Structure formats: structure tokens, C-alpha cells
Amino acid sequence: MRQFVYTGLPSRVIFGSGCVKKLSEEIDRLGAKRVLMISTPGRAAMVRSASTNLSVAGIFDKAVMHTPLEIANQVRELAKELRADCCVAVGGGSTIGFGKAVALTSGLPVVAVPTTYSGSEMTPIWGLSEGGLKKTGRDPKVLPKTVIYDPELTLDLPSEVSAASGMNAIAHCVEALYAHDGNPIVSLMAEEGIRALASALPRIIFNLKDLDARTDALYGSWLAGATISTTSVALHHKLCHVLGGMGLPHAETHSIVLPHAMQYNRDAAAQAMGRIAKAIGAVDAPRGIYELEKSLGLPLRLADIGMQQADLERAARIAAEAPYPNPRKVEYGPVLALLRNAYEGRRP
Ligand code: NAD
Numbered sequence: 001m002r003q004f005v006y007t008g009l010p011s012r013v014i015f016g017s018g019c020v021k022k023l024s025e026e027i028d029r030l031g032a033k034r035v036l037m038i039s040t041p042g043r044a045a046m047v048r049s050a051s052t053n054l055s056v057a058g059i060f061d062k063a064v065m066h067t068p069l070e071i072a073n074q075v076r077e078l079a080k081e082l083r084a085d086c087c088v089a090v091g092g093g094s095t096i097g098f099g100k101a102v103a104l105t106s107g108l109p110v111v112a113v114p115t116t117y118s119g120s121e122m123t124p125i126w127g128l129s130e131g132g133l134k135k136t137g138r139d140p141k142v143l144p145k146t147v148i149y150d151p152e153l154t155l156d157l158p159s160e161v162s163a164a165s166g167m168n169a170i171a172h173c174v175e176a177l178y179a180h181d182g183n184p185i186v187s188l189m190a191e192e193g194i195r196a197l198a199s200a201l202p203r204i205i206f207n208l209k210d211l212d213a214r215t216d217a218l219y220g221s222w223l224a225g226a227t228i229s230t231t232s233v234a235l236h237h238k239l240c241h242v243l244g245g246m247g248l249p250h251a252e253t254h255s256i257v258l259p260h261a262m263q264y265n266r267d268a269a270a271q272a273m274g275r276i277a278k279a280i281g282a283v284d285a286p287r288g289i290y291e292l293e294k295s296l297g298l299p300l301r302l303a304d305i306g307m308q309q310a311d312l313e314r315a316a317r318i319a320a321e322a323p324y325p326n327p328r329k330v331e332y333g334p335v336l337a338l339l340r341n342a343y344e345g346r347r348p
Contacts, residue, residue: 004181004182004183004184005181005183006183006185006186006230007230008230009122009124009140009143009229009230010143011122011143011144011145011146011147012026012145012146012147013146013147013149013222014026014146014147014148014149015149015218015219015222016149016150016151016215017150017151017152017211017215018150018152019148019149019150020050020113020148020150020152020153022148023050023054023088023111023113023148024053024054026111026146026148027054027055027086027088027111029146030086030109030111030145030146031085032055032085032086032109033055033085034055034057034082034083034084034085034086035051035054035055035056035057035084035085035086035087035088036056036057036058036059036060036075036078036079036082036084036086036087036088036102036108037050037051037054037056037058037059037060037061037087037088037090038059038060038061038063038075038087038088038089038090038091038095038098038099038102039059039060039061039063039089039090039091039095040061040062040063040064040091040092040094040095041061041062042091043061043090043091043095043115044059044061046090046115046153047059047061047090050088050090050113054088057082057083057084058078058082058084060074060075060078060098062074062075063075063089063091063094063095063097063098064094065094065249065250066094066097066127066129066134066244066250067094067097067098067100067101067126067127067128067129068128068129068130069128069129069130070130071098072098072101072102072128075098075101075102076101076102076105076106079102079106079108080106084108085108085109086108086109086110086111087099087102087103087108087109087110087111088110088111088112088113089110089111089112089113089144090113090115090153091113091114091115091116092114092115092116092118092120092161092165093116093118093119093120093165093250096110096112096114096118096120096121096144097120097126097127099112099142099144100120100126100142101126101128103141103142104126104139104141104142107141109144109145110142110143110144110145111144111145111146111147111148112144112146112147112148113147113148113150113153114147114149114218114221115153115154115157116154116157116161116162116165116221116251117162117165117166117168117169117197117217117218117220117221117224118165118168118169118221118225118250118251119168119169119172119221119222119224119225119226119228120225121144121147121225122143122144122147122222122225122226122229123138123143123225123228123229124138124139124140124141124142124143124229125137125138125142125228125229126138126139126142129245132245132247133245134241134244134245136241143229147222149218149219149222151211151214151215151217151218152211152214154214154217154218155208155209155211155214156208157208158208159204159205159208159297160297160298161251162201162204162205162208162217163201163204163205163255163293163296163297163298164249164251164252164254164255164298165221165251166197166200166201166204166217166220166221166296167201167251167254167255167258167289167293167296167298168250168251168254168255169193169197169220169221169224169225170193170194170197170198170220170224170258170289171236171237171240171254171255171258172190172193172224172225172227172228172233173189173190173191173193173194173197173220173223173224173227174190174194174236174258174262174272174276174289175228175231175233175234175236175237176189176190176227176228176231176233177190177191177269177272177275177276178234178265178268178269178272178327179231179232179233179234179325180232180234180325180327181231181232182231183231186226186227186230186231187275189223189226189227190223190224190227190275191275191276191278191279192220192223192279193220193221193222193223193224193227194220194276194279194280195220195279195280196216196217196219196220196223197216197217197220197221197224198279198280198281198292199216200213200214200216200217200220201213201217201292201296202292202295202296203216204217205296205297232324232325233324234261234265234324234325234326234327235261235264235265235319235323235324235326235328235330235335236254236257236258236261236262237324238319238323238324238326238330239257239261239315239319239335239338239339240253240254240257242315242318242319243257243302243307243315246307246311246315247306248302248305248306248307249305249306252298252299252305253302253305255293255298255299256293256298256299256300256301256302256305256342256345257302257342258289258293259286259287259289259290259293259348260286260338260339260341260342260348261338262276262285262286262289262348263286263338263341263348264328264334264335264338265326265327265328266285266286267328268327268328269327269328272285272327273285273286276288276289280292284348286348287347287348290347290348299345300345301342301343301344301345302339302342302343302345303343303344303345304345307343309343312336312339312340312343313336315339316332316335316336316338316339317332319335320332320335
């Protein structure tokens with residue numbers, strides 16, 4: 001075993017079917033009296049029903065993808081006007097991103113009630129976009145104080161969002177397994193997260209209302225978020241950040257790029273690949289992930305989600321010029337080949 005450093009981050013997790021009912025108890029525990037509820041327009045009804053019995057000072061239901069700075073400033077202003085003392089974000093990674101944006105400038109505590117598998121609720125990572133560029137950073141202030149995982153809230157998550165968001169979570173686990181600053185505890189969580197999600201997603205696609213499968217997927221996404229909360233991410237996440245900046249949808253981009261980024265790292269991270277293959281019951285990890293995505297009906301080609309062929313070289317250049325630490329050296333030529341494979345959806 002190599003040397004390692006393990007940092008545990010403080011967060012309280014309430015997990016289980018129906019546990020959103022404990023929201024008011026959890027807010028009392030934080031001593032909050034003026035809650036600002038945050039959601040996308042799509043989850044507004046869910047937020048209103050979760051607000052009964054809470055001391056709600058106001059509701060912001062205009063969260064959108066990529067946390068544009070202009071809209072983040074609107075919710076920050078609203079929090080000030082209302083003299084809010086806590087934010088409750090009910091929704092996917094986009095909504096939780098708005099809670100984090102408020103916390104970043106005000107230090108207000110965030111309670112997250114995730115309804116997708118993005119894993120953002122477990123991380124101190126924030127992101128804000130402005131002028132087509134996304135800035136990200138890590139700050140302990142934005143880590144939600146309490147996370148309430150209620151699988152019943154995910155029963156209406158459509159199949160394509162469920163599958164893509166689940167693969168986004170698997171991508172966190174994959175990169176945690178070969179992170180340069182990984183450790184044995186995080187690796188255990190990552191392997192178990194992959195196992196839980198890979199077993200749950202096909203059952204969800206077969207029956208969206210399968211509560212056991214929804215529970216397993218949410219469990220896996222909790223583990224996935226926890227893995228990247230303290231370990232670094234590598235080439236795969238770098239490429240997805242670059243492509244996200246070019247306007248590609250977050251979770252689908254993760255899903256399409258993942259088997260190709262794994263193929264890139266296959267020999268340099270052989271031990272991690274072995275653990276991933278075992279967790280998904282495949283002989284070969286990159287190919288197994290590709291086959292899983294195919295079986296879930298996910299798009300397999302960047303060409304199908306808005307990538308322009310003319311932008312492949314630019315994306316490879318940005319990724320190679322300022323790489324994240326990665327098991328295999330990040331070089332322009334091989335990264336361009338990776339992106340071309342992902343663009344055409346070739347089987348690894
Ligand atoms: P999302 O939050 O944009 O949600 C996707 C869609 O699903 C939206 O239309 C939403 O309204 C809908 N939806 C959400 N929950 C639903 C439910 N229960 N039923 C029906 N529909 C529902 O997508 P996402 O993939 O969860 O999050 C993506 C964002 O999260 C990106 O901006 C990404 O950068 C960020 N993210 C951040 C981190 C982090 O650690 N900071 C980690 C992962 C993702």
C-alpha cells in the first residue's frame with residue numbers, strides 16, 4: 001500500500017424513503033428561522049410541498065443549468081433582502097449550484113435535497129458561468145451542512161436524465177479510483193458506488209417507479225459525490241469541463257466521454273480498471289462501461305449532442321495545455337484521438 005492522506009469532510013446525511021419529512025427537524029437543528037427555498041421552475045411544486053411546516057422566508061424557483069453569474073447574483077440579492085439564515089436547495093446539480101453560489105458570498109448554511117444523481121451535494125466544489133466560460137473552485141463554505149436523500153423524490157426523473165446523471169456519478173467514482181491523491185477509504189466508496197449504480201440503472205430504465213432501484217442509485221450517487229469531495233479529478237473531468245464550456249449538456253457529455261477517457265488511462269491505471277470491471281461484472285472496464293451505456297439507451301456520439309467536428313482540435317488543445325493530474329501523460333495527439341473516438345461513438 002502506498003502512502004496516503006485521508007481528509008473527512010463534515011456533512012450530515014439523512015437517507016431513506018419518505019425522509020424529506022424530516023426537513024423541518026433538520027432546519028431546526030441548524031437553528032435557522034428564515035429559510036430561502038431554491039429550485040428550478042420544474043421542481044417548483046415539489047418545493048412548495050416540501051415547504052409546509054417550514055419557516056420559509058421566500059422561494060427562488062428560477063435555477064437553471066451552469067449557474068450563470070447574473071442569475072446567481074439575483075438569488076444572492078434575494079437572500080439578503082429576505083434576511084435568510086439558511087438555503088434549502090431541492091433539485092439536481094443545477095439547483096444545488098445556486099445554493100452553493102449563495103453560500104460562497106454569504107456563508108449561509110445550505111441544506112441539499114438532491115433529486116438527481118449528480119453528487120454535487122457532497123462536494124465543496126462550486127461553479128459559476130459568465131460569458132461562455134465556467135469558473136470552478138473548492139471552498140468548504142459551500143459544502144451543504146445537511147443532505148436529505150429521499151428516493152421517492154426521484155421517481156419522476158425521466159429515463160434519459162436518470163441514465164445520464166447516473167453515469168455522471170459513475171464517472172466521479174472512476175476518476176477517484178485512479179486519482180493521484182486517492183486513498184483506500186475513497187477507493188472502497190468508489191467501487192461500491194459503481195456497483196450500486198451499475199446494478200440500479202438498468203432496473204430504473206426498465207421501471208422508472210422501482211423504488212428499490214431508485215434507492216440503490218441514490219446510495220451510489222451519495223458515495224460518488226463523497227469520492228470527489230476530497231480527491232482530485234483527472235482527464236475525463238477536464239474534458240467534460242472544456243466541452244461544457246462549449247455548451248454541451250453536462251451529464252450526457254460525461255456519459256459519452258467516460259469509456260474513451262478510461263480507454264486512454266487503461267494501461268496506466270490497470271489496478272483501478274480491474275476494480276471497475278469487477279464492480280460492473282465485465283471483463284474489460286472501458287468496454288463494459290460503453291456496453292452499459294448502450295443498454296441504457298444513452299447517446300454514444302458527441303456528434304449527437306451538439307459537438308461540432310471543427311471544435312475537436314480546440315478542445316484537445318485546451319485539455320492538453322492545462323491538464324489535470326492524470327495517470328497517463330496528457331498529450332495533444334492522443335487526446336485528440338480520444339475525442340475523435342467519442343465524437344463518432346466508437347466502441348473502445
Ligand atoms: P440538472 O440539475 O440540470 O437536472 C436535469 C433536469 O432534470 C432538469 O431539467 C431538472 O429540472 C430535471 N429534474 C431534476 N430532478 C427531477 C426529478 N426528481 N423529477 C423530474 N425531473 C427532474 O442536472 P444534473 O445533472 O443533476 O446537474 C448538472 C449540473 O450540476 C451541472 O451544472 C454540473 O456542473 C453540476 N455538478 C456539480 C458538481 C459539483 O460537485 N459541484 C457535481 C456534479 C454536477
